[in-house]
Amino acid sequence: MTLKDAQGGFAGFTGVLWTVRPDGSWDRKLFINRKIRKADQQGKLTAKELRSLADILAHAQVDKFPPKMGKFRGANPHVVTLSWGKHQCEWTLPPGSPVPKYPDQPFGKLTSEDSFAEVFQILHKMLKNPKAE
Structure with a gap:
């Protein structure tokens, strides 16, 4: 699974790419356009964290995400892309x-945007390098 957070600008797109592998190992890399730097953070999720992530992905129903979300079509967009398996969703x-905050509505009807925000926020919390804080 990858989460790519990119901001368009004068020099093209810059941002951060997080990768989570099936064994729980993860890394964070900065990028400018197609040039991806070496990982500046890395770690490994515990078995419990991996189960929690799987539960969140199931709750968010990522398999129902559309390929594209968001109505903005102007210059210098903020583009967040979640990729898993053969699927991808670009917001x-x-x-x-910023990606809007996930509205914690356990019994409410969630939109694809709400669910994407949930996954985005959880990944940001899980993928932190304790040494970097």
Whole structure:
């Protein structure tokens, strides 16, 4: 699974690429356009964290995500892409806009955007290098 958080700008797209492997190992790499740097953070999720991530992905129903989300079509978009297996979902937001916060509605009807936000927030919390804090 990968999560790519990219901001368009004068020099093209810059951002961060997180990769989580099936064994729980993960890394974070910075990129500028197609040039990806070496990992600046890495770690390994525990078996419990992997189960939790699987539960979150099931709750978010990632298999039902559309290939593209977001209505913004202007210059310098903020593009967040979640890829897993043979699937990919790309959310295009206005420049500098953060991914909206996940509305914690356990019994409410969630949109694809709500579910994407849930996965985004959880991955950000899980993929932190304790040494970097």
